[in-house]
Amino acid sequence: MDMAWQDLARAFALMLVLEGLWPFLSPPRWRTVIQRVSLLEDRALRTFGLVCMVGGLLVLQLV
Numbered sequence: 596m597d598m599a600w601q602d603l604a605r606a607f608a609l610m611l612v613l614e615g616l617w618p619f620l621s622p623p624r625w626r627t628v629i630q631r632v633s634l635l636e637d638r639a640l641r642t643f644g645l646v647c648m649v650g651g652l653l654v655l656q657l658v
Contacts, residue, residue: 618625632640 617628
């Protein structure tokens with residue numbers, strides 16, 4: 596397996612671990628947040644997604 600693919604697989608695995616922390620540690624609060632997010636408009640979700648992507652790219656560039 597090429598090194599880039601291994602790095603991508605590791606990054607994906609780390610993302611899954613981080614994404615699973617909140618529902619594991621506090622299921623009721625996580626459920627509340629998901630319900631609130633489902634009420635947001637598409638534009639707000641897209642803006643949030645864009646900000647997350649740009650932030651992630653900035654962190655990658657710094658690291």
